[in-house]
Amino acid sequence: MAMAAQKHVESLSIDKSVNLQILNYSFRECQLSASGRQYDKLVVGAAIFRHIPNLTSSKVPCILLLKRAPHEPYFPNIFELPSGKVDLDDPTLKHALVREVKEETGLDITKISAQLSPMIYQTEKTIKSDAGTEAFVVKSAIQLNYVVSVSDGLVKLSVEEHSESRWATEEELDELDITDEAKAIIREAFQWSASQ
Numbered sequence: 001m002a003m004a005a006q007k008h009v010e011s012l013s014i015d016k017s018v019n020l021q022i023l024n025y026s027f028r029e030c031q032l033s034a035s036g037r038q039y040d041k042l043v044v045g046a047a048i049f050r051h052i053p054n055l056t057s058s059k060v061p062c063i064l065l066l067k068r069a070p071h072e073p074y075f076p077n078i079f080e081l082p083s084g085k086v087d088l089d090d091p092t093l094k095h096a097l098v099r100e101v102k103e104e105t106g107l108d109i110t111k112i113s114a115q116l117s118p119m120i121y122q123t124e125k126t127i128k129s130d131a132g133t134e135a136f137v138v139k140s141a142i143q144l145n146y147v148v149s150v151s152d153g154l155v156k157l158s159v160e161e162h163s164e165s166r167w168a169t170e171e172e173l174d175e176l177d178i179t180d181e182a183k184a185i186i187r188e189a190f191q192w193s194a195s196q
Contacts, residue, residue, distance in 0.1 A: 033120075033140040040139035041123070044097040045083035046109070047116060047147045047189035050167055061193045062167035063186060064155065065176065066104060069163050074123045079166070079176045081186065083143060097146060105165070106156030109148045116145040116188050119181050145185050147192055 033039050051059035065079040084100035086093065098109050123139045155165040168176065170190045173183055 031142065033142070035140065037140075039142045041141035042086040043083050043141060043143040044086055044093060044100055045081040045119070045143050045145040045185070046097060046101050047081055047145060047186070047192075048101075048105075048107075048150050049147070049189075049193050052167060060169055061190065062169055063189060063193075064105065065166050065168050065178070065186075066157065066162040067164040067166070069159070069161055072161070073125055075179065077163075077177060078182075079168075079178045080182055081145065083145075093144060097148070101148065101150065104158055104161065105150070107150040107153055109150055111149040112146055113149065114147040114192050116147065116185055116192070119143040119145060119185050121179075121181055143185075145189075147189055 031039070048064040049061050050064070052062050053059055064082060066082055067079050068075050068077060070076050082101055082104040084096075084104060086096040087099075090096035090099065094112070097112070101107060101109050120140075120142050123141060124136065126134050126136050128134055157163075157165055166176075170187065173186060178186070
C-alpha cells in the first residue's frame with residue numbers, strides 16, 4: 001500500500017464501537033462458517049448516505065447502491081452496497097474497506113461510524129476443467145458491513161464490475177433488484193441513519 005494511502009487509513013475517524021483494527025488473518029482464523037471451516041470469501045461493504053432535497057424541500061436520506069455488471073458470474077444486474085473481497089495482503093479490515101470503497105466509487109472514506117450486521121451467503125457456479133469436465137463449486141462468504149462517510153464528489157464506477165450507481169431512498173428499495181439478505185442490511189443502515 002502506498003505511503004499516502006497508509007497515512008489516510010491511519011488518520012480516519014472511527015467510532016469506538018467499531019472494531020476495524022482486526023487483522024485480516026485473525027478474523028479468518030476466529031470466525032468460522034456453519035461448517036466449522038474458514039469462510040472461502042471475506043468481503044467488506046459500505047453503507048454510504050447523502051441527504052438529498054425532495055419536493056417539500058426537506059432532506060431525505062439516500063444510500064449509495066451499485067448495480068452489478070451483466071457479465072458478472074455472481075448476481076448479475078443486482079444492486080448492492082459498495083463492497084469487495086478482502087485481499088490476503090490487506091493488513092486489517094479497515095485497510096480493505098478503504099481500498100474497496102475507493103476502487104468501486106472513486107470516493108475516499110472520511111469517517112467510519114457504525115458496524116452493521118454481517119451478511120452470510122453462498123456463491124455457486126459451474127466451472128470447466130482443462131480436460132472439459134464440469135464441476136459445481138459452492139463457496140461460503142461473509143460480508144462485514146459498516147456505515148461510512150465519504151469525501152464530496154461524483155461516483156466513478158469501475159465499469160468492469162458495475163453498470164450503474166444510484167442514490168436510493170428507503171421507499172425505493174422494493175422497486176430495485178436486491179437480494180433479500182442485502183435488503184435487510186440496507187434497511188438496518190437506514191434505521192441507524194434515522195437514529196442519528
